[in-house]
Amino acid sequence: MTTGIAFIGTGFVADYYMTTLANHPGLALAGVFDRDPARLRQFCGHWKAKAYPDVAALLADPAVAIVVNLTTPESHYPVNRAALTAGKHVYCEKPLAMEVAEAAELVALAAARGLVLASAPANALSDAHAHCAALLASGVIGTPRLAYAEMEDGPVFRDNWRSWKSRSGAPWPGVHEFEIGCTLEHAGYATGWLVSLFGPVDHVAAFSALTFPDKGPGTEGLRLAPDFSTGCLSFRSGLTARLTCGLAAPRDRSLTIVGDGGVLVVRDLWDNRSAIHVERWGTRKPLLHRVFERLQRSLGRTFPLRLTAGRAVPYPEKARPIALPAYPSRIDFVRGIAAQAEAIAAGRAPVFSGTMALHLTDIVLALNAGLADHRPTSL
Structure with a gap:
């Protein structure tokens, strides 16, 4: 059984995730989105990945269980919140948010909805x-x-x-x-x-x-x-x-x-x-x-x-x-997502x-x- 994941953000760090995704056959990339259309086309052309037309389409895809937030730090909070609100588990690059109160809000939102919010780095x-x-x-x-x-x-x-x-x-x-x-x-x-x-x-x-x-x-x-x-x-x-x-x-x-x-x-x-x-x-x-x-x-x-x-x-x-x-x-950047998926399947929280x-x-x-x-x- 595989767990579907999707990336929001296809910048520099996203290639580290794609390089190490092959280490974890239990994960399947459903698709990616980036607000920069040229960057999105370049990434999808190189990795043969599916591009979503917008964030809404990505969040509406039933094949996506975990949204991987690879946006810039100032975008972490709104993207994490949107994904959790849509009923998706979230794996976020560091930090969770730019304010402690916002990070605490995300943790509470995930708990209230029975979702798992996890964070990088995986080293x-x-x-x-x-x-x-x-x-x-x-x-x-x-x-x-x-x-x-x-x-x-x-x-x-x-x-x-x-x-x-x-x-x-x-x-x-x-x-x-x-x-x-x-x-x-x-x-x-x-x-x-x-x-x-x-x-x-x-x-x-x-x-x-x-x-x-x-x-x-x-x-x-x-x-x-x-x-x-x-x-x-x-x-x-x-x-x-x-x-x-x-x-x-x-x-x-x-x-x-x-x-x-x-x-x-x-x-x-x-x-x-x-x-x-x-x-x-x-x-x-x-x-x-x-x-x-x-x-x-x-x-x-x-x-x-x-x-x-x-x-x-x-x-x-x-x-x-x-x-x-x-x-x-x-670093095996995807190891954290794999650990999250395993924990979700087992009904426990990852580290x-x-x-x-x-x-x-x-x-x-x-x-x-x-x-x-x-x-x-x-x-």
Whole structure:
């Protein structure tokens, strides 16, 4: 039995979903819609997808069980609301809405209508996440006390981003991303991991700023969002985390978890099977690390190279052959929709639905706004 889905929005990210749709034969794409007719034709021509004439036709199609909202963030709330009102389950790209009250309204509407509202990103459903969770559960680093999450995208505004195209030819929406901000676009990739591993956040102390107001030609006079944010998150479980997002520092999408027995490092939260390193306190460091540190001490200088702490821990099983977008977005984007469809069939809620999606949205909005003393909606 397959579950029918439909996309609203066929921009840059939609190609990531089409690339990974093949990994989930239990899902069937009924069709797509985009408010840009040229973009819609281009997407459908490339992927041989059915185009709906308008949103109303898509929402009226009985073959569609789940509407996948891939529109821009400021359109998430009205599109989600229209789909839920039409009786469709919804899977939304992050965030659920641009205001916490609107996100809460959507969650209440879905619950009242017996529908499942779920949220991206799906990287917290990755093989790497499962491997990390199993290692933490084994007690290999003892009780986790502290985490450092990095969502640094590198100085993309200094790169040749105007030439970047998706598989079907959609341009990377750089100007719009600068207006929305890297925190709303990317912090969810880290918060999804953190909350699913360590539980709900009780307190957020954040700061955000527009550090590079000149993003180059085509951005003059625009109202640009913060391109840097950092926040300290206090978890109900007792763990403390620091999350940083930015568009200027060198690319780094790692997660470091420090426990009372050692440290665990996930090298790349955007990699479905990222290398995961573990170093237990008091154990002998790898030979390369020992030689590296000895050379630095003897020469009296720091080398322009950083080694990941500890040793890589092999995955317990071989990698399944699946389709993934090219580096750096090695994420199975459709895994979240598949998990939602499985949960609907089983009559249960998926991990990132309802109050969890609202909780994550609240945290990310607080980080983006730089709220210094915020208590997000509880789980």
